[in-house]
Amino acid sequence: MKILVCITNVPDTTAKIAFVDSDTKLNKTGIQFIIGPYDDYALARAVELKEQHGGTVTVLNVGEAEGEPQIRKALAIGADDAIRVNAEPTDSYFVAAQIAHIAQQNNYDLILMGRESIDYNSGVVHGLVGEMLGIPSFSPVMKLDIEGTTAKLAREIDGGKEYLEAPLPLVLGCQEPIAEWKIPNMRGIMTARTKPLQVVEPVAVEDLAINERYSQPAPKGQCKMIPVEEVEKLITLLRTEAKVL
Amino acid sequence: MSVLVFVEIDNGSIKKLSQEAITYGAEVARMINATATVLALGAADESALAQAGSFGATKVLHASDPKLTHENSMAYADVLVQAAHQEGSKVIIVAKSGLGDAVAARAAAKLKASVISGITSLPEINGNSFKVTRSIYTGKAFATVDIRSEIKILAIRKNAVEATETGNMATVETFSPALNDANFTAKVTDVEKSNAELSLTEADIIVSGGRGMKGPENWQPLLDLAKALGAATGCSKPVSDLDWRPHHEHIGQTGIKVAPNLYIACGISGAIQHLAGVNGSKCIVVINKDPEAPFFKAADYGIVGDIFEVLPRLTKAIEASK
Numbered sequence: 223m224k225i226l227v228c229i230t231n232v233p234d235t236t237a238k239i240a241f242v243d244s245d246t247k248l249n250k251t252g253i254q255f256i257i258g259p260y261d262d263y264a265l266a267r268a269v270e271l272k273e274q275h276g277g278t279v280t281v282l283n284v285g286e287a288e289g290e291p292q293i294r295k296a297l298a299i300g301a302d303d304a305i306r307v308n309a310e311p312t313d314s315y316f317v318a319a320q321i322a323h324i325a326q327q328n329n330y331d332l333i334l335m336g337r338e339s340i341d342y343n344s345g346v347v348h349g350l351v352g353e354m355l356g357i358p359s360f361s362p363v364m365k366l367d368i369e370g371t372t373a374k375l376a377r378e379i380d381g382g383k384e385y386l387e388a389p390l391p392l393v394l395g396c397q398e399p400i401a402e403w404k405i406p407n408m409r410g411i412m413t414a415r416t417k418p419l420q421v422v423e424p425v426a427v428e429d430l431a432i433n434e435r436y437s438q439p440a441p442k443g444q445c446k447m448i449p450v451e452e453v454e455k456l457i458t459l460l461r462t463e464a465k466v467l
Numbered sequence: 468m469s470v471l472v473f474v475e476i477d478n479g480s481i482k483k484l485s486q487e488a489i490t491y492g493a494e495v496a497r498m499i500n501a502t503a504t505v506l507a508l509g510a511a512d513e514s515a516l517a518q519a520g521s522f523g524a525t526k527v528l529h530a531s532d533p534k535l536t537h538e539n540s541m542a543y544a545d546v547l548v549q550a551a552h553q554e555g556s557k558v559i560i561v562a563k564s565g566l567g568d569a570v571a572a573r574a575a576a577k578l579k580a581s582v583i584s585g586i587t588s589l590p591e592i593n594g595n596s597f598k599v600t601r602s603i604y605t606g607k608a609f610a611t612v613d614i615r616s617e618i619k620i621l622a623i624r625k626n627a628v629e630a631t632e633t634g635n636m637a638t639v640e641t642f643s644p645a646l647n648d649a650n651f652t653a654k655v656t657d658v659e660k661s662n663a664e665l666s667l668t669e670a671d672i673i674v675s676g677g678r679g680m681k682g683p684e685n686w687q688p689l690l691d692l693a694k695a696l697g698a699a700t701g702c703s704k705p706v707s708d709l710d711w712r713p714h715h716e717h718i719g720q721t722g723i724k725v726a727p728n729l730y731i732a733c734g735i736s737g738a739i740q741h742l743a744g745v746n747g748s749k750c751i752v753v754i755n756k757d758p759e760a761p762f763f764k765a766a767d768y769g770i771v772g773d774i775f776e777v778l779p780r781l782t783k784a785i786e787a788s789k
């Protein structure tokens with residue numbers, strides 16, 4: 223089985239987000255970058271499926287060279303090889319077109335990625351890639367097993383879960399508890415250094431949307447503390463002051 | 468030309484999130500001198516669909532083929548594109564949700580349209596320039612996006628506009644799209660739905676519990692408060708990881724992002740990853756015995772105290788004031 227795992231290179235979940243250059247660029251100073259947490263679940267499940275069924279796991283990142291430590295980490299976790307499309311991932315459509323282009327040249331049985339990236343939170347890349355390739359996409363997938371050429375999966379729906387069987391190939395957006403995050407071991411880290419990482423240039427895609435500038439939410443006002451002896455007062459405040467009841 | 472709004476149906480009626488999407492679509496239509504058309508798929512009640520008029524739509528296209536009753540982003544996107552062609556729609560609106568994003572994405576690929584998800588307010592339209600503001604970094608920032616593509620697909624976040632009702636009715640027309648078998652290759656083998664009446668993404672009030680609840684057996688006072696308030700219930704990640712509560716209640720950066728009018732956090736410390744899922748809330752109440760809990764910094768109202776003492780008293784106060 224051939225699996226492609228698409229990973230994003232994103233600021234750590236605890237990162238302080240600020241902008242520079244007249245609010246047109248993320249201030250990357252002091253920010254630690256990580257593999258997107260959802261992508262990390264997808265990668266972990268891909269490695270487990272490879273252990274069960276044989277095959278290969280290829281990691282794909284659309285991003286600049288600064289993301290290579292995260293790609294190496296994915297290789298250390300158990301991917302066999304990696305492709306980096308050398309471009310700034312500015313727009314979902316652009317990223318999806320790059321992934322679809324790579325996928326068209328290789329016959330992957332499964333294309334896995336996180337349900338969304340934690341920088342743009344769009345949750346649209348799996349659907350775009352699926353449509354560009356003309357194959358089904360499902361998200362958010364929280365359970366995935368393969369039997370022959372059929373995927374058995376569970377996805378989260380509003381207030382519950384739905385179990386599905388679908389023929390491969392598929393594009394899936396993943397989330398917990400599809401697998402547990404894997405931490406690379408020493409041997410993985412050593413072998414990752416020599417695993418192939420191919421850098422390719424992007425295919426041209428028309429600019430459909432441009433991020434013009436960024437802004438931050440207004441700071442939260444002071445929290446009004448209510449003494450525990452008077453908790454009942456909260457109800458009145460929620461009614462008359464906050465007007466949310 | 469019309470602005471096309473894809474709506475989600477629950478029990479034959481238009482979901483609340485989708486009502487906001489219709490209001491949004493109607494506002495955009497007003498800005499570009501167009502009308503708003505709603506697309507509803509699968510089994511639905513005609514009179515419930517006509518209610519779309521109350522939120523500003525002129526017309527509802529209803530494709531009632533039973534094959535479309537079950538959520539299917541592939542087939543839905545296909546039908547949406549057929550409707551967009553019929554209506555000559557250049558702007559398509561969906562409510563942001565797992566289904567909305569998936570339908571928007573697949574339709575965007577078919578139409579070579581840009582798809583922008585997480586929009587928080589009405590667009591700025593000036594001649595040919597069309598700009599929207601969206602939430603990014605899980606609510607920690609916003610981006611203003613200049614959309615260049617001719618067709619624009621917008622996934623609207625909860626509370627981007629207030630759904631206002633006028634009492635008008637829309638005309639409901641039957642829509643009979645071609646259905647492609649290739650979109651129906653997946654078999655649904657089972658569905659588990661919680662019997663909670665209220666889904667987290669639609670709820671106006673959420674009462675949420677963290678590790679401070681100490682164990683699944685202690686949830687009753689929280690459920691009682693939720694019931695008194697007509698609220699949905701949520702939890703922090705460790706709580707669902709420990710199986711104290713079902714996974715679909717997990718709120719935060721790696722769970723569901725919610726934007727209720729009122730979020731009440733009980734025994735949740737307020738880790739940045741949890742806050743990322745709730746920062747769209749209008750009003751946040753935090754109940755925690757530790758006055759230093761970081762959640763207080765993100766709260767509007769705070770109570771330093773023991774949840775097991777505070778919750779029953781709040782429930783009683785609400786019931787007394789009803």
Ligand SMILES: Cc1cc2nc3c(=O)[nH]c(=O)nc-3n(C[C@H](O)[C@H](O)[C@H](O)COP(=O)(O)OP(=O)(O)OC[C@H]3O[C@@H](n4cnc5c(N)ncnc54)[C@H](O)[C@@H]3O)c2cc1C
Nearest residue numbers: 677678679703704719720721734735736738740741756774
């Ligand atoms: C990549 C990543 C992603 C994550 N994603 C998420 C996410 O999506 N959602 C999420 O929630 N977390 C997430 N986390 C975990 C997060 O960092 C915190 O660990 C988690 O939110 C803490 O949960 P908690 O507040 O319930 O528990 P704790 O931090 O243990 O807090 C319990 C709180 O209860 C209070 N308390 C205890 N007893 C009482 C009592 N009797 N009365 C009143 N108060 C009491 C304590 O003072 C404490 O503040 C993520 C972490 C990582 C690394």
